[in-house]
Each structure stands twice: as structure tokens, then as C-alpha cells.
Amino acid sequence: MIYGYARVSTKGQARDGNSLDAQEKALRAAGAETIYTDVYSGAKIDRPQFKELLERIDSGDTLIVTKLDRFARSITQGSELIETLINKGVRVHILNLGVLDNTPASKLVRNVFLSFAEFERELIKERMQDGKAIAKQNPTYREGRPKKYSKPQIEHALTLLNDHSFTQVERMTGISKSTLIRAKKEREVS
Secondary structure, eight states, X not given: OEEEEEEESXXXXXXXXXXXXXXXHHHHHTTOSEEEEEESOTTOSOOXXXXXXXXXXXXXXXXXXXXXXHHOSSHHHHHHHHHHHHHTTOEEEETTTEEEOSSHHHHHHHHHHHHHHHHHHHHHHHHHHHHHHHHHTSTTOOSSSOOSSOHHHHHHHHHXXXXXXXXXXXXXXXXXXXXXXXXXXXXXXX
């Protein structure tokens, strides 16, 4: 059986030909019969579809991936995973590298490419931390999602609770019952 595996980190990722659609087309063109896809970080090896693929794939099967960084984002994980698959009798075909095996040259090539994937991942983390540090300098910065409702909207809804039920206030304001309960508790603590 020829399996394909495609992965993106986010649903919106579509640059550099890494979108799920682009990967799936390339995998099918290379002969993949069954394709597993994940929208998950490559830093994590515990991806639902990838896990299922690893349980299903067996000796004599082929695993096709478009690029090595779709497979793994660390040298250790990637090397161990590829070596385990090869030792299990699985043919590992990375479309932009070729078929991998346990020869010294193949190990060198995959480790170099995995090093670049890991390096890129570390740069992304560093840029995110730098961006967060810059954002924190703004006095109005708040970590997490922005609040959906303003303070006056919440205060108005809490005032309505004096004469109406949570369900009625929810219908009138559009503010969910759980948000109203949380706001009421916060008000009582203050």
C-alpha cells in the first residue's frame, strides 16, 4: 500500500505550496492511494492522523511526504521516526529528497534537512516572542483573545439581571449566560 501524509500548522497556511490541497495533489501524482492529513504543529509527534498512519503502515508499504518538514520539525524526532520506519520495512519517499534508506549518505542528507527544519522552527518561536515583547510595551496590551463585549455592555447586561432572568438578558443583549455568570462573579469579588 502506498500512503501519503500531508500536514499544515494552521488552517490558513497556504504559502510556498504547503497548503493541504497542494500537498495532496503532489502525493496523488506520486502514487499515494490513501492520504492522511493533519492541521497540527510539526513540533508535536502526537498528531491524530499521523498516529493512525503509523499504526496502520506495515512492512512492504511506502510512505510519501512532500517535504521533510511536513514530517517532523526536529532532528531527533525525524531521524528516529525515519529509522524506525525503514527498519520496519517501510519505504520512505520524501518528494523533494528522494527515497531514504539507512546508508550514511542518506542519514547525512536527512539530518541536514531536519536541522534546517528545526532551525526554522526556532526562528519562528523567537520572532513570536519578540513580537509579544514589543506588544507588551503597549499599556493597553492584553494577553489572549480580545474581549467581545465592552465594559459598558457587560454593566448594562448585569443591570438588566436585576429585573430579568439570565436567559432573557441573553436574548436581549446577545451576551451568553456563561459570560454573564462569570461577569457577575467578578463583580461580586471586586
